[in-house]
Amino acid sequence: EAQVTQNPRYLITVTGKKLTVTCSQNMNHEYMSWYRQDPGLGLRQIYYSMNVEVTDKGDVPEGYKVSRKEKRNFPLILESPSPNQTSLYFCASRDRLNEQFFGPGTRLTVL
Amino acid sequence: AQKITQTQPGMFVQEKEAVTLDCTYDTSDQSYGLFWYKQPSSGEMIFLIYQGSYDEQNATEGRYSLNFQKARKSANLVISASQLGDSAMYFCAMREGRAQKLVFGQGTRLTINP
Numbered sequence: 001e002a003q004v005t006q007n008p009r010y011l012i013t014v015t016g017k018k019l020t021v022t023c024s025q026n027m028n029h030e031y032m033s034w035y036r037q038d039p040g041l042g043l044r045q046i047y048y049s050m051n052v053e054v055t056d057k058g059d060v061p062e063g064y065k066v067s068r069k070e071k072r073n074f075p076l077i078l079e080s081p082s083p084n085q086t087s088l089y090f091c092a093s094r095d096r097l098n099e100q101f102f103g104p105g106t107r108l109t110v111l
Numbered sequence: 112a113q114k115i116t117q118t119q120p121g122m123f124v125q126e127k128e129a130v131t132l133d134c135t136y137d138t139s140d141q142s143y144g145l146f147w148y149k150q151p152s153s154g155e156m157i158f159l160i161y162q163g164s165y166d167e168q169n170a171t172e173g174r175y176s177l178n179f180q181k182a183r184k185s186a187n188l189v190i191s192a193s194q195l196g197d198s199a200m201y202f203c204a205m206r207e208g209r210a211q212k213l214v215f216g217q218g219t220r221l222t223i224n225p
Contacts, residue, residue, distance in 0.1 A: 030187045031211060033212065034210065035213075040217070041211070042202070042215040042216060042217050043156075043202070043204075043215040045212040045213070046217075048211045048212060050211060056211070058211070058212055067181060078190055088154065090156060092156075092213075096155065098156065099161060100146070100213060101158065102148075102155065102156035102157075102158075103155075104154070105154045105156070107154070
């Protein structure tokens, strides 16, 4: 089954404790992105990747890092999480056509 | 300026009725794509329908159709014969040209009443 998976689905952590949210897709897509969703602000892009070893900033990259060492994986790293990074995070991937597949979301709470 | 505007924060519709969710967009690109996603209370984003700016026909996918009016820059989603399971947030989104991101509207919360 074609899908984007994210782990963990839920995470409660404390300020400053490094964390990684994994994202994996099985569709051989070149393009992958991370979004965060906040009430009243909709979904905003954090980072994107056009292929292996090619990443770039989206609209809200501060406080986040990403890497793309393999085509299928695109982890999101929070080196020192803060409470304003409490949000619902989505990983997404697409091929050269237009349908964008979203992962199931990761609900992160930073205390 | 907002790139995607959804003017209906919430809508209540009787089951089996058709419903139209409004979306207007703003772009100066000639090439762009318009998307609709459904987000149920469980949180996942479900792709519903896509319309390319050069597509002459309105897109349709089952009970979903996109009423694309290019001159008015509107891309309304029409759901025919609504069902209780259609209750969810609905987001309109756009990708411009070669941009690598989707820009989302604020969403419309649709509630289908039995």
